[in-house]
């Protein structure tokens with residue numbers, strides 16, 4: 509059953525990342541490298557790529573893992589498991605409808621006559637995604653209301669507030685996304701009618717998805733799994749909640765600033781969220797001392813996976829700290845009237861740094877264990893996935909940070925940025941393809957016992 513719950517979500521997540529996520533990202537930079545002028549297609553492809561990465565790649569992987577991991581944590585079987593295929597159909601179908609409508613609309617019809625179906629298709633996609641996510645959350649909430657008394661499940665109470673914030677964050681992000689596609693810009697020729705979601709609501713949806721949903725959920729998953737996967741000390745519940753006490757007011761100030769605009773609100777929101785990300789990095793302990801000598805385990809596959817997953821899991825939290833520092837720098841520089849860090853760098857420190865590396869490391873450790881029985885992982889492909897993911901993150905964020913820092917020192921524009929950003933997309937594609945190969949055996953249906961067996 510576990511494989512059935514996880515397998516289609518993981519396949520669809522990786523396919524989305526490969527084609528619509530990293531594929532579109534690499535193609536966008538590659539096109540400008542080849543001299544294609546950035547026209548109306550750029551904002552449409554940028555939105556399709558961002559949506560595919562955040563809601564498709566990360567979102568589908570999260571559901572595939574959550575349907576197995578959270579019921580185990582609660583000590584109760586998933587309630588209403590027969591509805592899981594509907595989640596895949598509604599949510600996954602919504603993500604792909606959005607990506608196809610926006611990409612085909614931009615590249616083939618350029619928003620022209622047949623492109624007028626793009627707007628309604630994007631609206632339908634947002635409704636499907638919201639319905640699928642609401643169904644999934646409903647199943648998890650019903651599961652949470654059963655099982656042994658919560659007092660006997662210290663692991664659940666440790667991370668419950670993070671889970672509540674995270675799933676509420678997903679609903680808020682998908683609501684903002686729905687508004688962004690219903691309220692498309694009516695006649696902005698530069699953006700292209702029908703092709704883009706309303707940009708400021710789209711940016712809000714992305715921020716909420718990354719910071720209100722994926723970050724708290726990832727911290728909860730890391731808090732439960734890192735003591736096993738990285739041999740960190742178990743983080744105290746209060747320490748995780750202190751992060752929330754900084755993060756939630758930071759998110760509220762950020763939304764207030766988005767709605768009302770004053771710079772002081774932005775600065776306050778950035779400062780609190782940045783402090784929360786740094787605090788969680790410390791609390792989860794990925795970068796700190798470990799409780800046991802790593803790598804000493806009797807099971808050779810387990811030992812190999814330990815060694816392979818250690819760098820991306822640690823690296824993910826190093827990138828979360830970078831994102832936190834960028835937010836603090838954003839708060840300080842906006843108050844000082846200096847250029848703030850590029851939002852694209854901050855977004856990708858979380859997306860290409862934290863999310864990509866965490867998914868790579870966690871998938872290698874969690875998914876082979878979901879099916880039970882003999883675990884098959886292609887270790888050579890896993891090694892390629894790990895190193896390509898780290899290269900991709902470095903190439904996507906490093907040049908933007910270097911350009912910003914040089915700008916602060918008064919230097920001119922940094923040459924050679926676009927080829928590096930294109931390479932980041934290609935490295936991301938390599939990483940996803942290798943991860944897929946590495947996990948292929950672990951995701952395959954269990955072999956049927958042969959008639960002569962026994």
Ligand code: HEM
Nearest residue numbers: 533534536554555558561714859860863900904932933936
């Ligand atoms: C490392 C390879 C990647 C490449 C080459 C890439 C490329 C791009 C490009 C070209 C844009 C448009 C930037 C602009 O218009 O200023 C963009 C935006 C974005 N990317 Fe990426 N990206 C990568 C990885 C990721 C990952 C892993 C995530 C998330 C998990 C992500 C999430 C986003 C988001 C949310 C946006 C904003 C989209 C919007 O405006 O709605 N990217 N990326």
